[in-house]
Amino acid sequence: FCFLLGRRRRRQGEPPLENGFLPYLGCALQFGANPLEFLKEKQKKHGHIFTCHVAGKYIHFLTDPFSYCALMRQGKHLDWKKFHFATSAKAFGHGSIDPAEGNTTENFHQTFIRTLQGNALDALIEAMMENLQYVMLQSRTPKLQSNTWVTEGLYTFCCQVMFESGFLTLFGKEFNSNNDKNLSSKQETERAHILNALENFKEFDKIFPALVAGLPIHLFKSAHSAREKLGEALLHKNLLKRDNLSELVTLRMFLNDTLSTFDDMEKAKTHVAVLWASQANTIPATFWTLFFLLKSPEAMRAATKEVRSILESAEENISLDGKRISLNRKQLDNMPILDSIIKEAMRLSSASMTFRVAKEDFTLHLENDFYNIRKDDVVALYPQLLHFDPEIYADPLTFKYDRFLNENGEEKTDFYRNGRKLKYYYMPFGTGIAKCPGRLFAVHEIKQFLTLMLSYFEIELVDNDVKCPSLDQSRAGLGILQPSNDIDFRYRLKCL
Numbered sequence: 001f002c003f004l005l006g007r008r009r010r011r012q013g014e015p016p017l018e019n020g021f022l023p024y025l026g027c028a029l030q031f032g033a034n035p036l037e038f039l040k041e042k043q044k045k046h047g048h049i050f051t052c053h054v055a056g057k058y059i060h061f062l063t064d065p066f067s068y069c070a071l072m073r074q075g076k077h078l079d080w081k082k083f084h085f086a087t088s089a090k091a092f093g094h095g096s097i098d099p100a101e102g103n104t105t106e107n108f109h110q111t112f113i114r115t116l117q118g119n120a121l122d123a124l125i126e127a128m129m130e131n132l133q134y135v136m137l138q139s140r141t142p143k144l145q146s147n148t149w150v151t152e153g154l155y156t157f158c159c160q161v162m163f164e165s166g167f168l169t170l171f172g173k174e175f176n177s178n179n180d181k182n183l184s185s186k187q188e189t190e191r192a193h194i195l196n197a198l199e200n201f202k203e204f205d206k207i208f209p210a211l212v213a214g215l216p217i218h219l220f221k222s223a224h225s226a227r228e229k230l231g232e233a234l235l236h237k238n239l240l241k242r243d244n245l246s247e248l249v250t251l252r253m254f255l256n257d258t259l260s261t262f263d264d265m266e267k268a269k270t271h272v273a274v275l276w277a278s279q280a281n282t283i284p285a286t287f288w289t290l291f292f293l294l295k296s297p298e299a300m301r302a303a304t305k306e307v308r309s310i311l312e313s314a315e316e317n318i319s320l321d322g323k324r325i326s327l328n329r330k331q332l333d334n335m336p337i338l339d340s341i342i343k344e345a346m347r348l349s350s351a352s353m354t355f356r357v358a359k360e361d362f363t364l365h366l367e368n369d370f371y372n373i374r375k376d377d378v379v380a381l382y383p384q385l386l387h388f389d390p391e392i393y394a395d396p397l398t399f400k401y402d403r404f405l406n407e408n409g410e411e412k413t414d415f416y417r418n419g420r421k422l423k424y425y426y427m428p429f430g431t432g433i434a435k436c437p438g439r440l441f442a443v444h445e446i447k448q449f450l451t452l453m454l455s456y457f458e459i460e461l462v463d464n465d466v467k468c469p470s471l472d473q474s475r476a477g478l479g480i481l482q483p484s485n486d487i488d489f490r491y492r493l494k495c496l
């Protein structure tokens with residue numbers, strides 16, 4: 001009977017099995033509706049490891065943070081690439097980037113690490129600082145001129161500012177040899193192109209969860225066309241017309257041209273993948289950070305004080321006469337209060353899931369017991385369980401700006417469960433070999449955004465008693481969740 005329903009039976013030595021009620025889908029609908037509640041309920045029923053049948057896959061969830069180390073140690077039986085490669089090809093529409101399949105010999109992960117970390121990060125930070133100020137002060141000038149309050153949706157604002165600045169930082173600026181156009185009209189045209197790319201990005205991003213779940217993009221006409229337009233904008237021939245391309249994009253173009261057999265559009269789509277990775281989580285993370293800051297006067301006071309003191313020690317003056325603030329990586333690294341605020345906002349909003357696929361039948365050894373895992377099964381971690389665990393984070397649903405600070409005001413790294421110190425307690429960027437290569441840049445850019453917002457603007461919520469928006473669960477498993485509704489805020493230039 002199980003066989004007829006496409007389900008399997010639990011064998012001896014395997015974790016407890018939840019087949020779900022529906023043929024093929026198994027537990028998919030219950031899991032999709034609210035993954036955190038679903039997993040908590042199954043954890044209560046079965047304990048720290050259990051298997052769920054989700055849309056034809058068998059996923060073993062490990063819920064005890066002490067067993068995360070065990071999983072990392074047994075990496076040789078597990079594959080992290082196949083799933084990522086297949087998902088990227090499916091969602092963005094390029095050919096396989098798995099070197100085993102012969103389209104390219106590029107090691108993408110190495111390229112990302114090389115161009116997003118180390119010395120390359122300094123250049124990204126420098127460019128982002130300049131671009132953020134250009135976007136906040138110059139490109140949005142019409143709105144700011146009268147020095148009166150501007151009211152806007154906070155998510156809409158974060159989306160526009162981070163997308164435009166991030167886009168310019170990675171993909172540079174259009175250089176325009178057309179001399180009869182004046183600078184401001186060139187800038188306006190450029191801005192219109194980027195805001196158009198943002199509209200296409202949003203249209204495509206909406207259906208991203210459906211693509212990851214395996215639905216073909218042809219089912220979504222406008223999202224499909226939006227993805228093609230993004231690809232068009234990022235064709236090598238168009239990128240070559242831009243100045244100040246980041247090292248990441250320059251190197252990726254070179255490797256596309258020298259190591260791959262991709263056609264022009266496929267090459268462009270590998271850049272669409274990079275654009276998506278650089279924005280899809282950063283935008284909601286920026287929103288949550290600024291939202292919680294605006295809701296917490298205590299956090300706002302502490303952050304403002306830290307920003308003021310770092311600017312003073314860097315001898316940077318805030319002015320509106322065209323001279324920009326510049327803070328280098330070392331100075332930005334010396335802002336533990338902003339670090340703690342960003343971490344806390346991401347703890348509350350992140351729902352990334354870590355997947356590994358079993359390369360063969362093997363026995364998974366955990367701390368005190370072991371389980372048989374079958375080839376092609378998925379082993380998964382869902383760190384939101386950890387982030388919302390009241391034993392690790394007292395009062396876990398409350399934003400506490402100093403949660404990640406110790407008594408000396410430095411980064412706090414000791415978190416405990418059952419009296420034992422945890423190695424893994426904070427995982428919005430994933431973990432192990434596949435950890436986000438852009439994580440350092442992401443935190444720096446959010447920190448730069450906050451520093452500039454607090455320096456140049458007076459900002460406040462339109463309604464101070466506004467309720468915290470709920471997390472939109474449709475993206476659960478994919479990173480930072482978006483708010484289910486926008487929140488109005490207002491801002492105006494400070495009188496400097």
Ligand code: HEM
Nearest residue numbers: 109277278281282285352428429430431434435436438442
């Ligand atoms: C992958 C989170 C920002 C580039 C990932 C993964 C997560 C993640 C969870 C998958 C890791 C895994 O599978 O275990 C985030 C969050 C961000 C952020 C929460 C912001 C708050 C960025 C930025 C960039 C970036 C700004 C680039 C500029 C990438 C790339 C990958 C990735 C290229 C794929 C890595 C690979 O497969 O080799 N990110 N990310 N991310 N991220 Fe980020």
